[in-house]
Amino acid sequence: MENKPTSITLQNFTTESGAFYASLNLSFHVFGPALNTAPIVLVNHALTGNSQVIGSNGWWNILIGENKTINTNKYTVLAFNVPGNGYDDVLIENYLDFNTRDVARIFLEGIEFLKIQQLYAIIGGSVGGGIAWEMVALEPKITQHLIPIATDWKSTDWLIANCYLQEQILKNSRKPIEDARIHAMLCYRTPESFKAKFQRTTNEEQAIFNVESWLNHHGAKLQKRFQLSAYKMMNQLLKTIDITRNNSSFEEIISKIEANIHIIGIDSDLFFTVNENRETFEELKKLNKNVSYGEINSIHGHDAFLIEYKQLDNLLKDIF
Structure with a gap:
């Protein structure tokens, strides 16, 4: 399972801030059936994570794998490395060139490169969930299910x-x-x-x-x-999640999203607070979006999405 990530090179990428990169390395892992032979689940990693979601150093083994909640006998699991996360030995010194939307655009280019028409689900915790929000804001038809966990569509003050x-x-x-x-x-x-x-x-x-x-x-x-x-x-x-960047209204962006949205909050999260998650849920309901809200009850705070396996399994099993 501990194979090195596969790398592709994206050409001529200009970030939202106007920085130009003649080439950018994008690396990824694929688990389960070969790409485009089964429904594809994209997993976006959090701050210290990487594309190794399962295996002996996998950070989400409790959720993903053979006969687990996201069953790799049934789904192809794809995970990209955020460029500059160092897992593929490629570092980016000018981190201020990038925001969350840039990474969402890079992941979407990767999906296009891999000739994937549509994803079954995009799931991510923390900043990975923020990237997922940005992806569906940019490409409203990209996935059937959006599952942002312990995150939100914007970074709060x-x-x-x-x-x-x-x-x-x-x-x-x-x-x-x-x-x-x-x-x-x-x-x-x-x-x-x-x-x-x-x-x-x-x-x-x-x-x-x-x-x-x-x-x-x-x-x-x-x-x-x-x-x-x-x-x-x-x-x-983490600081630059904002699907309404460049003055688009929340309503306008959300009205275009076709995915079923499954928000999962954590009642003790000090980082992405549960009140923000509930507010987002209420807003989406008002806009008649196909949205559900689930909550992990835990004393462990933000990290509960990596700890409370049973609750997460219960909240996700109907989707998978």
């Missing part, structure tokens, strides 16, 4: 503020990846989650609290496998 702090840490810290990760973990989890996990216990050996040693561990772990420019790029994308 609260999210932008957190990404701004992340960027300051990434630019100014002596240990940028470790320190940014420590801050990020506070957004990905919740006070209740920490309380249940650590109970104010201490690590005798290191003479620090266990919550501190856990945060240090996560920082060091990411430092080993993630590059600074990749983190800057992904953080920039």
Whole structure:
């Protein structure tokens, strides 16, 4: 399963901000039946993820695979790497050239290159879900089902503020990846989650609290496998989700989308808050969209979409 991603090269790409790239590398993995022989599910990865969604280092093994919720005996699973995420050893230093819509356009070019007419579903958590929203805003007929999880169609002021702090840490810290990760973990989890996990216990050996040693561990772990420019790029994308960019109205964009939309929120998410998800759902209902809303109940916050498998399975099984 741990095969290297396949790469294609896209020519002459100009970003929304006007930056020109003569060539861009787009790499991807395919799992299950060969492309265009079965319904295709596109999986968009989150900040530290990549195209390796299943396998020994797969980050969504609990959801995808043989006889799992998204069954690779029945569906072809396609996953692109966000250009610059470093998984294919290609980095992009000028991360400010890009926004989330650019990545959506790049993924759509990849789909065209692979001669895919329509997807069965696009599913993504966090920034991956934001890219999914941008994709259907650009190509309203591209998929039958849109499944944005722990995300929204726009980055809120609260999210932008957190990404701004992340960027300051990434630019100014002596240990940028470790320190940014420590801050990020506070957004990905919740006070209740920490309380249940650590109970104010201490690590005798290191003479620090266990919550501190856990945060240090996560920082060091990411430092080993993630590059600074990749983190800057992904953080920039998290900050720039907005399907109404360039002054299109929400109503206008949504009215064109043909997909069934299945929003999944997390009641304790501190990052993409549940109130924003419910508001989006209400707006879509008003516009007579074929939309459903499901909620994961968890103390674990934003990361619950990677943890609460049973609930996610229940929310998705009717689609798959």
